[in-house]
Amino acid sequence: MQTFDLGAHGLRELNRTLHELNGSTNQTAWEIVNPKGAHAIAVGLDAPLDVTVRGSTGYYCAGMNKQATVRVKGSVGPGVAENMMSGAVIVDGDASQYAGATGRGGLLVIKGNAASRCGISMKGIDIVVHGNIGHMSCFMAQSGNIVVLGDAGDALGDSLYEARLFVRGTVKSLGADCIEKEMRPEHYELLADLLKRGEADHLAKPEEFKRYGSARKLYNFNIDNASAY
Amino acid sequence: MSDFPHTPPRFSATFTPAVNAEIRRAAASGIYDIRGAGTKRHLPHFDDLLFLGASISRYPLEGYREKCATDVWLGTRFAKKPIHLDIPVTIAGMSFGALSGPAKEALGRGASAAGTSTTTGDGGMTEEERGHSKTLVYQYLPSRYGMNPDDLRRADAIEVVVGQGAKPGGGGMLLGQKISDRVAMMRNLPKGIDQRSACRHPDWTGPDDLEIKILEIREITDWEKPIYVKVGGARPYYDTALAVKAGADVVVLDGMQGGTAATQDVFIEHVGMPILACIPLAVKALQDLGMHRKVQLIVSGGIRTGADVAKAMALGADAVAIGTAALVALGDNDPALEAEYQKIGTTAGAYDDWHEGKDPAGITTQDPELFNRFDPVLGGRRLSNYLKVMTLEAQTIARACGKNHLHNLEPEDLCSLTIEAAAMAGVPLAGTSWIPGRNGGF
Numbered sequence: 078m079q080t081f082d083l084g085a086h087g088l089r090e091l092n093r094t095l096h097e098l099n100g101s102t103n104q105t106a107w108e109i110v111n112p113k114g115a116h117a118i119a120v121g122l123d124a125p126l127d128v129t130v131r132g133s134t135g136y137y138c139a140g141m142n143k144q145a146t147v148r149v150k151g152s153v154g155p156g157v158a159e160n161m162m163s164g165a166v167i168v169d170g171d172a173s174q175y176a177g178a179t180g181r182g183g184l185l186v187i188k189g190n191a192a193s194r195c196g197i198s199m200k201g202i203d204i205v206v207h208g209n210i211g212h213m214s215c216f217m218a219q220s221g222n223i224v225v226l227g228d229a230g231d232a233l234g235d236s237l238y239e240a241r242l243f244v245r246g247t248v249k250s251l252g253a254d255c256i257e258k259e260m261r262p263e264h265y266e267l268l269a270d271l272l273k274r275g276e277a278d279h280l281a282k283p284e285e286f287k288r289y290g291s292a293r294k295l296y297n298f299n300i301d302n303a304s305a306y
Numbered sequence: 307m308s309d310f311p312h313t314p315p316r317f318s319a320t321f322t323p324a325v326n327a328e329i330r331r332a333a334a335s336g337i338y339d340i341r342g343a344g345t346k347r348h349l350p351h352f353d354d355l356l357f358l359g360a361s362i363s364r365y366p367l368e369g370y371r372e373k374c375a376t377d378v379w380l381g382t383r384f385a386k387k388p389i390h391l392d393i394p395v396t397i398a399g400m401s402f403g404a405l406s407g408p409a410k411e412a413l414g415r416g417a418s419a420a421g422t423s424t425t426t427g428d429g430g431m432t433e434e435e436r437g438h439s440k441t442l443v444y445q446y447l448p449s450r451y452g453m454n455p456d457d458l459r460r461a462d463a464i465e466v467v468v469g470q471g472a473k474p475g476g477g478g479m480l481l482g483q484k485i486s487d488r489v490a491m492m493r494n495l496p497k498g499i500d501q502r503s504a505c506r507h508p509d510w511t512g513p514d515d516l517e518i519k520i521l522e523i524r525e526i527t528d529w530e531k532p533i534y535v536k537v538g539g540a541r542p543y544y545d546t547a548l549a550v551k552a553g554a555d556v557v558v559l560d561g562m563q564g565g566t567a568a569t570q571d572v573f574i575e576h577v578g579m580p581i582l583a584c585i586p587l588a589v590k591a592l593q594d595l596g597m598h599r600k601v602q603l604i605v606s607g608g609i610r611t612g613a614d615v616a617k618a619m620a621l622g623a624d625a626v627a628i629g630t631a632a633l634v635a636l637g638d639n640d641p642a643l644e645a646e647y648q649k650i651g652t653t654a655g656a657y658d659d660w661h662e663g664k665d666p667a668g669i670t671t672q673d674p675e676l677f678n679r680f681d682p683v684l685g686g687r688r689l690s691n692y693l694k695v696m697t698l699e700a701q702t703i704a705r706a707c708g709k710n711h712l713h714n715l716e717p718e719d720l721c722s723l724t725i726e727a728a729a730m731a732g733v734p735l736a737g738t739s740w741i742p743g744r745n746g747g748f
Contacts, residue, residue, distance in 0.1 A: 092525045116518045121455050121526030137509075137522040141455040156509040160453055175509040179450040181494070197508040198450060200494040217504060219494045236502075238495060296499040297482050300336040 079104050083118070084111030091118065098124045100144075114154065119147050122164070139166045142183060158185045161202055167276070174211070177204045180221065186275045193230065196223045199240055205275025215242055216252065224271045226281050234289055242289040243268055245281055254295045258288045339571040340479070342404075342660030342670065344472055344563045344608065344630060349580040351563070351608055352617040354727030355720050356736065359706045367705040374701040375711040378625050380602050381463060381532020381555040384524070388532055388555070389441055389463055392421025393697045394625035394712060395615055397632055397689075398560070398606050399445045399465065399536070401427025403480050403489045403501075404567030404660065405633075406677035407434050408685070409669040412636055414438030415682060416689025420697075425465060425627075428478045428503050430492045431457040438686070443534065446523065449478060449503035451493040458527055463556075465534040466520065468507075468545070471564030471607045474538030474578045478503030479568045484663040486672040516552040524553075534558050539584040539607065540577075546591035550601050558627065559588050561607025565630040567670065568661030581607035581618075583730040589622030598622065599713075612699020619700070620715035621731060635692035636685040637667045 081091055091109065098104060107128045112118055116135035119128050122145040130138070133151035143162040152170030161180040171189035178194070180202025187195075187204070193211035196204050196218055204223040212230035215223060218240035228246035235252020241264070242255075251257075268283035295302055317323060328339065360366035367374060381388035397417045402410050404427060411434040417424040423441035426432075430452015436442055444461030446453065458464060469475060480489070480501040490497040510519045520533055535549040536558035549557045561581025566574065585605055592598040605618050606627035618626050639647075641654040646666035652659065660670035668680030704712050707719045721736040722728035728735040729742035 088525065089529070093528060096528060117522040117525045120522050121458075123455065136515075136518045140522050141458075141526055143455060155515075159509050160450060160455075162454060178509040179453065181454065194508070198504065200450070216508075238499075296496070298337070298500055 078106040078108050080108045080110060082110050083115060084113060088115055088117060092120060095119060095122055095124075095126065095128070098126060100124050102126075112151070116154070119145070122147070125164075133170065142166060152189065157187075158183070158202075161185065171208070172206075176206075177202050177223075180204070184274055186277075188276070190227065196221075196240070199223070203271060203274070205271055205277055207275075207277055207280060209246070212249070213252070215240055215255075218242070222267065222271060224268065224275060224277070224286070226277060234291070236295065237289075237291040239291060241267075243271075243286040244289065245285045245287075248287075248289070251289065254292050255289055256292045258290045260286070260288050264288055340481070340568055340661055341571055341574070341658040342565065342567050342569075343574075343658040344565040345575050347575055349563065349608075350582050350724065350727045350730055351580060352582060352614045354582070354724045355617050355722055355731060355733065357613075357616070357620075357703050357707060357719055358721060360708050364708045366708050367710060369702060369705055372705065373710055374705050376697050376701060378602070378713070380534075380604070380625065383555045383597075383601055384529065384553065385463075385532040385555050386528075386530045387462075389423065391423060391441065391625070393693060394422075394619065394700075395420075395609075395693055395696050396422050396443075396604060396625055396627045397424035398564070398627040398629035399425035399427045399443070399467065400629055400633075401429035401478075401480070401567065402432045402435070402492070403427070403429035403484060403672070404670060406668060406671055406680065407432060407488075408677050408680045408682040409633075409636060410435040411438050411682040412680070412685030412689060413632060414442070415686025416632075416635075416693065417441070419686060419690035420693035422693060423462065426461075428467075428480075429489065430454075431461070432492075434682075436460065438682075445536075447478070447503065448505065448507045449493075450508065451503070455526055458523070458531075461531060463532040463534060464523055464527070465536050465558060466516070466523070466554075467536045468516075468549075469538030469540065469560075470536065470566065471538045471560030471562050471578055471581070472566035473569045473573045474540040474562075475505060476569060476573055476577070477505035479661070481568060481661045484661065484672045489672060513548040513552050516548070520553045532556055534604070536560065538562075538564075539579045539581060542579070542584040543587040543591045546588040546603075547595060550592065550595055550597050554601060556602045556604060557588065557592075558604045558606070559584055560627075561605070563608030564606050565633075580730070581605055581609075582727060585618060585621040585623055586730070586732045592622075599624065612696040612701075613703060615696055616700040616703040616712065616715055617720065619712050620717060620719050622717075624713065631692075632689055633669055635689045636669055637680070637688070638665070638669050640667060643667060 112132040120140040123143040126145040129148045135154040137156045139147040146165045149168045155173040156175045158166040159178045161183040163182045165184040167186040172191040174192040176191045176195045177185045181200045190208035195210040195214040199218045201221045209227035215234045219238040225244045229248045232252035234255030265283040272278040378394045418440040425443040443463045532555040534556040535554040537545040539561040562578035602624040605623040663671045665671040668677040720733040
């Protein structure tokens with residue numbers, strides 16, 4: 078394993094080093110020490126690397142990740158794995174707001190809680206949160222799946238498109254055009270897979286979840302729905 | 307009956323026929339008017355300014371003989387690879403989705419032939435515009451439709467869009483009739499639904515966050531690309547200062563004349579400030595920070611001629627951007643299509659229902675039957691011609707003012723025809739030394 082001391086060498090050198098690695102490298106395992114809450118750690122990766130951050134990070138850790146697996150042995154600031162394309166980001170601690178925002182693919186696992194706007198505008202990413210998620214989560218979420226083992230805050234799934242939301246605990250309130258939907262066999266199958274990949278299959282069973290999705294009533298503007306906005 | 311003459315029918319200046327017609331339309335439909343293009347109301351504009359030209363105190367340059375340079379560097383503050391353009395007239399961001407694929411291709415062709423840049427929009431980067439654009443600016447918008455790191459890296463610059471002049475504080479709107487299979491796929495949305503883009507970015511709020519967001523984009527692209535920040539003309543002094551503070555290489559400032567693919571008419575006509583009022587405040591912010599010419603300023607909103615270009619630059623802009631004018635150059639609202647405009651209830655020159663996707667010119671549509679009429683090679687040639695004419699016009703004026711580069715134009719070269727424009731532009735009312743709002747003058 079390669080070790081990179083962020084405190085000694087700085088952010089630019091870290092990301093430059095990781096960007097220069099391509100799919101043929103044999104230096105695939107990296108450990109980043111002394112992150113000290115820095116922003117933009119391991120952003121824009123595009124190789125099958127396995128990067129472990131020893132400590133907590135600031136904004137946008139693993140932003141726009143492709144292919145790489147990034148593990149954070151601490152908590153993360155806002156926008157972890159924003160716009161992720163593929164690969165995986167696994168956070169041992171909590172996540173601040175906007176976790177997984179606009180993500181288009183890959184898997185984001187948060188073993189603690191996620192703050193407000195988790196999964197905002199998600200576009201294909203899968204998110205598994207072992208704890209709770211905050212208010213306005215999955216606002217305008219377009220596609221992908223989110224699994225929440227704990228509770229969801231206010232206005233879950235407001236103005237939702239086609240993303241699927243699975244919550245085991247309580248939902249404080251649903252946002253505009255978000256409704257509870259029937260759990261069908263394919264959803265139990267999907268959930269089982271997500272729980273397994275999200276390292277949560279020992280913590281919860283698919284039968285314990287409810288599914289939420291779009292009522293699709295606001296997809297085309299109708300003046301009679303104006304009060305919903 | 308009296309033999310005295312009757313008072314003739316008199317229309318109200320408040321309740322005009324157009325106002326009453328809109329009231330009746332609203333009452334019948336229950337929905338506000340949505341349309342494309344920019345504001346249609348009369349505003350103080352570049353037409354209210356004049357150049358003074360040379361005189362005894364300053365001498366002109368010989369037209370066609372003495373050099374008057376037009377090039378501009380953008381992104382010299384931080385980017386490893388700043389952009390160099392031959393002319394200071396760029397093409398503003400307009401989305402694939404709002405515009406057809408062939409229209410985007412024509413913008414790339416025309417801009418490249420004229421030595422300038424074009425810009426993506428709220429729908430991601432298409433192959434036709436990347437392929438045909440020598441210099442392509444990639445917009446980073448609140449919706450993040452189609453956003454991906456590969457396109458970030460193959461862009462020549464990145465424009466973080468905070469707002470636009472047609473609707474400062476508003477999001478985007480692309481109605482279902484233009485969401486074709488291809489548009490839907492690029493935006494990860496079902497076909498045929500109304501697509502609304504958020505008005506705020508999903509993962510940052512405020513100038514302190516913006517600074518970190520710009521840091522992230524620079525890190526992803528290894529500090530190579532110039533990063534622009536685009537704002538609508540609302541609070542140009544503070545927005546410019548905050549964009550500079552956040553680390554922008556370039557500030558793009560779009561006045562309320564700037565167009566849109568589709569927005570509420572009430573928004574277009576009643577929110578934001580004219581570009582004439584915005585430029586001096588943005589320039590002052592840059593000067594107060596010691597960053598004028600170090601952070602470049604691109605202005606847009608109602609730029610039509612080389613005279614407009616020269617006036618914007620005399621007020622302190624480094625370059626301008628055009629949107630609506632570029633579409634007109636491609637063939638939008640051409641009177642040659644009058645019969646077809648009549649069929650859809652409008653007339654050439656007034657057509658603004660760009661959101662409906664029925665554009666007979668094949669520009670603001672996703673209907674293959676319509677957009678296949680549009681020839682992107684010819685369209686590109688027309689745009690290139692127009693850009694070159696604008697540049698020649700601006701050079702003509704600059705030479706007359708004794709300037710060997712468009713960037714040497716200055717406020718002292720200008721006077722104003724109206725008190726309003728004098729106050730906004732900060733140049734004297736013609737025939738006086740009076741700048742309203744400033745002390746002294748005669």
